[in-house]
Amino acid sequence: MNRRYRLSRWVLAAYCVYLILPLYWLLTLALRSNADIAGVFELVPSNPTLANFAEILSNPVWYEGFLNSLSYVLLNTLISVFVALPAAYVFSRYRFLGDRQLFFWLLSNRMAPPAVFLLPFFQLYSSIGLFDTPLAVALAHCLFTVPLSVWILEGFMSGVPTEIDDMARIDGHSFWFFFTRIFLPINRSAIGVTVFFCFMFSWVELLLARTLTGSEAKPIVVVMTRTVSASGMDWGVLAAAGIFTVLPGILVVWFVRQHLVKGFALGRV
Amino acid sequence: MTWMAWTLPTAIFFAAIALALLVLIALELKRPTLTSRGWLPMATTRGDRFFISLLGAAFIHLLWLGLTPWNAFYASGLASVWLVVIMAKG
Amino acid sequence: MAAMAQNKTKDNRAWLGVLPVMLIVAFSGVIPLMTVVNYSVQDILDFNTRFFVGFEWYRETLTDPRFIDAFLRQLGFSAAVLAIEIPLGILIARGMPTQGLRASLLLVLLATPLLIPWNVVGTIWQIYARSDIGLLGVTLNQLGFSFNYTAEPLHAWLTLLAMDIWHWTSLVALLAFAGLTSVPAACYQAAELDGASKWQVFRHVELPRLKGVLVIAVLLRLMDSFMIYTEPFVLTGGGPGNTTTFLSQYLATMAVGQFDLGPAAAFSVIYFLFILLFSWLFYTSVMRSEEDS
Numbered sequence: 001m002n003r004r005y006r007l008s009r010w011v012l013a014a015y016c017v018y019l020i021l022p023l024y025w026l027l028t029l030a031l032r033s034n035a036d037i038a039g040v041f042e043l044v045p046s047n048p049t050l051a052n053f054a055e056i057l058s059n060p061v062w063y064e065g066f067l068n069s070l071s072y073v074l075l076n077t078l079i080s081v082f083v084a085l086p087a088a089y090v091f092s093r094y095r096f097l098g099d100r101q102l103f104f105w106l107l108s109n110r111m112a113p114p115a116v117f118l119l120p121f122f123q124l125y126s127s128i129g130l131f132d133t134p135l136a137v138a139l140a141h142c143l144f145t146v147p148l149s150v151w152i153l154e155g156f157m158s159g160v161p162t163e164i165d166d167m168a169r170i171d172g173h174s175f176w177f178f179f180t181r182i183f184l185p186i187n188r189s190a191i192g193v194t195v196f197f198c199f200m201f202s203w204v205e206l207l208l209a210r211t212l213t214g215s216e217a218k219p220i221v222v223v224m225t226r227t228v229s230a231s232g233m234d235w236g237v238l239a240a241a242g243i244f245t246v247l248p249g250i251l252v253v254w255f256v257r258q259h260l261v262k263g264f265a266l267g268r269v
Numbered sequence: 270m271t272w273m274a275w276t277l278p279t280a281i282f283f284a285a286i287a288l289a290l291l292v293l294i295a296l297e298l299k300r301p302t303l304t305s306r307g308w309l310p311m312a313t314t315r316g317d318r319f320f321i322s323l324l325g326a327a328f329i330h331l332l333w334l335g336l337t338p339w340n341a342f343y344a345s346g347l348a349s350v351w352l353v354v355i356m357a358k359g
Numbered sequence: 360m361a362a363m364a365q366n367k368t369k370d371n372r373a374w375l376g377v378l379p380v381m382l383i384v385a386f387s388g389v390i391p392l393m394t395v396v397n398y399s400v401q402d403i404l405d406f407n408t409r410f411f412v413g414f415e416w417y418r419e420t421l422t423d424p425r426f427i428d429a430f431l432r433q434l435g436f437s438a439a440v441l442a443i444e445i446p447l448g449i450l451i452a453r454g455m456p457t458q459g460l461r462a463s464l465l466l467v468l469l470a471t472p473l474l475i476p477w478n479v480v481g482t483i484w485q486i487y488a489r490s491d492i493g494l495l496g497v498t499l500n501q502l503g504f505s506f507n508y509t510a511e512p513l514h515a516w517l518t519l520l521a522m523d524i525w526h527w528t529s530l531v532a533l534l535a536f537a538g539l540t541s542v543p544a545a546c547y548q549a550a551e552l553d554g555a556s557k558w559q560v561f562r563h564v565e566l567p568r569l570k571g572v573l574v575i576a577v578l579l580r581l582m583d584s585f586m587i588y589t590e591p592f593v594l595t596g597g598g599p600g601n602t603t604t605f606l607s608q609y610l611a612t613m614a615v616g617q618f619d620l621g622p623a624a625a626f627s628v629i630y631f632l633f634i635l636l637f638s639w640l641f642y643t644s645v646m647r648s649e650e651d652s
Contacts, residue, residue: 005557008453010454012454015528019471019525019529021494022484022494023471025487025493026487029486029492037492041497084380086376087376087379089376091377093373094368094370095367095368095369095373096369096371096374097294098316100646101320102377104638104639106380107638107642108635109384109388111586111634111637111638112586113585113588113630113631113634114586114588114607115588115606116630117387117388117391117392117627118611118615118627119395119623119624120390120394120395121387122615123273123394124394139386139387147384204476204589206588207607221478224478224479225478225592235486235492239486242482246474246476246479250471250474252474257467260533261534261537264530264533264534264579265575266575268649269534269537269538269571269575271407272394272406273393273394273397274394275397276397276400276401283393311643311647320639324635330417331417331421331632334414334417334418335418335421341413
């Protein structure tokens with residue numbers, strides 16, 4: 001693929017500009033005060049300020065939102081990866097009754113629109129007293145993060161030759177020893193990618209997180225939309241909050257860049 | 270359980286599906302299915318045909334309810350025929 | 360499943376491994392789904408006062424012009440998204456360098472929009488496209504177009520499309536890139552010796568090897584665009600009027616805003632059936648291409 005097409009090159013270059021411009025604009029607005037944003041239109045901020053970032057770090061509504069989000073996202077990631085590891089292992093190693101059907105059923109849960117589950121989730125978590133707790137959101141997000149984890153992990157684990165299993169057996173290792181000390185370390189990058197995707201999909205989900213929380217466990221995504229609908233329109237702070245939510249992804253992506261595509265394709269590439 | 274708002278017809282519906290799954294499992298244990306090629310454009314197993322016929326039956330109902338003003342029982346009749354045909358010949 | 364070629368042992372004890380997953384997905388998937396079906400055949404005033412109405416809500420939903428409009432809008436949006444993002448993604452992938460620091464940096468840049476929380480994508484485009492403070496909005500207006508996506512349905516649609524292209528074309532590009540790197544250099548050389556044109560090289564050398572990843576790209580984009588909620592919710596709120604209200608948003612308003620249990624449940628079931636159909640198509644085509652390779 002060293003044969004380059006001039007058209008494709010131009011398209012790539014143009015698309016990069018197209019990608020960067022909105023991000024650049026987010027950054028400039030985050031560096032300006034509200035009066036400044038409303039007053040003048042300028043491409044490069046003439047009076048840059050860090051006040052918006054300071055506001056987020058000092059205002060409890062903002063940083064508690066971050067902490068709330070973080071607590072259900074971590075909980076969800078933990079649950080998903082733990083239950084998905086054994087399942088992905090058996091899917092990649094064994095044929096059993098209903099395996100294909102089960103695998104498909106998981107996929108259909110990953111693809112299901114959260115809106116469909118809105119009504120029963122609200123009733124379900126209210127009736128068992130979990131409404132407005134991080135656990136409710138974490139469990140609700142399992143609907144799509146568990147299938148996602150199983151599919152991604154299965155994709156990676158299928159690439160690990162079964163000879164390794166046989167060798168461990170011949171060496172007299174117990175299954176438990178083999179699984180935790182040999183198999184999981186081999187798949188550590190797969191687990192890393194899975195954690196990353198669980199984290200991400202739970203972090204970005206808005207509809208369920210908003211419906212299942214009230215004032216106690218209000219997540220950051222909801223705090224952000226509330227600021228938008230308030231008449232004040234605090235653009236600068238909103239942009240700064242945007243920067244804060246974008247950064248973790250950009251910092252982590254460098255480490256998973258080799259496996260990113262495989263993760264997005266549910267382990268199928 | 271009150272929040273689940275069970276009714277007799279839906280309970281029968283889900284019980285029937287659960288029963289069908291149990292029967293399929295029993296059949297599978299006794300006489301494992303081979304993928305076979307019928308009217309459908311790909312090779313299917315018994316489980317695949319069951320899923321296709323159920324999904325098809327659901328869409329028959331939707332089309333019927335959306336396009337005709339008549340009672341849905343006719344659609345159910347049509348869907349049963351479809352179900353049998355796919356299970357047997359698909 | 361992946362790599363069918365690998366010899367798998369047949370062993371029903373494997374069920375122990377999937378049991379935890381089964382339990383958790385049954386709790387968060389099956390019970391809610393059965394509940395939705397229960398709601399959809401009843402008129403529920405409260406949980407002690409409810410009446411069985413059969414398929415009435417289904418018929419009402421399916422013949423409701425607002426539902427049909429939302430459905431058609433959704434189809435139009437998904438079709439437009441696919442028609443633009445797939446070819447664009449392939450073009451971008453073909454322009455990518457394969458090695459070196461520049462390739463890594465480009466990869467990270469392309470991946471960036473995919474990792475931004477969806478509501479923040481909406482926010483970014485909101486402050487980018489607004490006609491008072493947005494770079495895009497102000498520039499367009501100064502160029503003489505009277506651009507205002509909060510008032511003009513057409514502008515709202517174009518902004519949403521531009522946003523979705525910004526957000527998701529990278530996914531197609533990265534997938535296509537992964538497919539292109541699997542084309543051996545020898546194939547290009549052979550094609551060159553045969554004097555093949557650029558189009559012929561694409562059609563007969565690259566496209567066959569892209570088939571697998573493109574199937575995944577098309578179906579993922581189809582399904583994810585079919586349940587789009589967060590970005591339009593933040594950017595346009597479904598407006599102006601109802602012109603950018605897609606299925607998920609319409610359903611969310613019914614379910615949470617108006618709390619119409621019966622009709623919203625019937626809507627949910629219909630919506631889910633379509634997703635089930637798409638998922639099944641996805642599953643069969645992915646598994647088939649894995650068995651082929």
